[in-house]
Amino acid sequence: NAGVTQTPKFQVLKTGQSMTLQCAQDMNHNSMYWYRQDPGMGLRLIYYSASEGTTDKGEVPNGYNVSRLNKREFSLRLESAAPSQTSVYFCASRAKEWTGSGNTIYFGEGSWLTVV
Amino acid sequence: GENVEQHPSTLSVQEGDSAVIKCTYSDSASNYFPWYKQELGKGPQLIIDIRSNVGEKKDQRIAVTLNKTAKHFSLHITETQPEDSAVYFCAASVTARQLTFGSGTQLTVLP
Numbered sequence: 740n741a742g743v744t745q746t747p748k749f750q751v752l753k754t755g756q757s758m759t760l761q762c763a764q765d766m767n768h769n770s771m772y773w774y775r776q777d778p779g780m781g782l783r784l785i786y787y788s789a790s791e792g793t794t795d796k797g798e799v800p801n802g803y804n805v806s807r808l809n810k811r812e813f814s815l816r817l818e819s820a821a822p823s824q825t826s827v828y829f830c831a832s833r834a835k836e837w838t839g840s841g842n843t844i845y846f847g848e849g850s851w852l853t854v855v
Numbered sequence: 856g857e858n859v860e861q862h863p864s865t866l867s868v869q870e871g872d873s874a875v876i877k878c879t880y881s882d883s884a885s886n887y888f889p890w891y892k893q894e895l896g897k898g899p900q901l902i903i904d905i906r907s908n909v910g911e912k913k914d915q916r917i918a919v920t921l922n923k924t925a926k927h928f929s930l931h932i933t934e935t936q937p938e939d940s941a942v943y944f945c946a947a948s949v950t951a952r953q954l955t956f957g958s959g960t961q962l963t964v965l966p
Contacts, residue, residue, distance in 0.1 A: 743898075779864070781944060781956035782899070797953060798856075829898055844889075844954065846898030 741765050743847035745830045751853045752820045760815040760850050762830030770833040771813035772797075772844070773805060775826040782829065788813055820854045827851050857882040859947050861957025868935050869965050876960045878945035879927040887948040888921060888928045893959075894941045902943075903930070935964045 745762045752758055764771065769790050774782040784797030788807040802824060804816045813832075817824055830847040858881040868874045880888075886907035891899035905912045905919045905928065912919050916935075921928040928947075932939055940963050946954040 779958055781859075781861075781958045782954075783956070784953055787953065831898075843901050843904070846891075846900070848898050849896075 743830055743832055743845050745828075745847040745850050747850060748848070749851045751855060752817070753855060754821060756820050757816065757818050758820065758852075759817075760828055760830070760852075761812070762814060762847060763812045764830075764832040764845070765811065766832060766834070766845065767810070768832035768834050768845075769810070771807065772831040772833075773803070773813070773815045774829045774831060774846075775799065776829060776849075777826050785815065785828075817852075820852075822854045825852060825854045857885060857947055857949060857953075857955040859945060859955050859957045861945050861960060863960060864958065865961045865963070867963045867965060870935060870937060872935055874930075874932045874935050874939070874962055874964075876930045876943055876945070876962070877927060878929070878947075878957050879925075880947040880955075881926070882947070882949055883923075883926065884949045885947040888919070889946050889948075889954070890917075890919060890930050891944045891946065891956075892941045893944065899944055932962075935962075937964050937966060940964045 743764045771788045773785040783799050786805040788794045791810045806814045828850045831844045833844045861878045889904035892902045893899040916933045918931040942959045944959050945957040948954045
């Protein structure tokens with residue numbers, strides 16, 4: 740059981756380059772998330788998808804786009820990378836919106852992105 | 856929006872002692888409070904959570920307490936072990952859509 744899988748694990752980009760972070764979950768979860776983690780700032784939500792075909796902005800969406808390709812996959816795209824986007828990115832998923840025991844968010848292992 | 860403050864940012868304890876991490880939240884409508892543990896190079900993993908209709912929850916050496924009046928909640932780890940060394944995050948949620956995370960506590964258990 741792989742859980743939440745994200746690729747690549749490490750990436751170095753030049754300013755202005757574009758790239759896509761891929762994420763897939765095999766738990767049949769409805770909701771998927773992209774967070775970024777910066778030192779001393781915890782995890783901040785970039786984008787959220789409640790279900791296939793829907794996406795919503797989180798706390799820090801500027802400079803990013805997302806695609807919920809199907810129920811399993813949720814990708815994050817940087818169209819023109821900037822040094823301020825140097826961070827660790829985490830994809831996550833959750834089973835249900837707000838009932839029962841479905842509140843647990845499961846995180847992937849993270850993607851370390853450096854923009855030079 | 857919700858704001859979560861977490862203290863301390865670093866905490867060192869001797870093996871076998873207890874560790875306490877505290878968080879405060881701003882939105883009185885928040886009703887779900889999870890705690891995550893993040894080991895080096897890994898993603899955060901849920902260790903315990905509590906809902907606003909419960910004041911305390913225990914799971915072996917880990918417990919969480921919630922004071923809704925004061926808008927704060929705490930993580931208690933007893934009989935700490937070296938494998939408890941990690942970064943711990945608290946979070947609060949008003950709706951299921953967004954968790955707001957604290958800034959994290961680096962816990963080091965000294966042998």
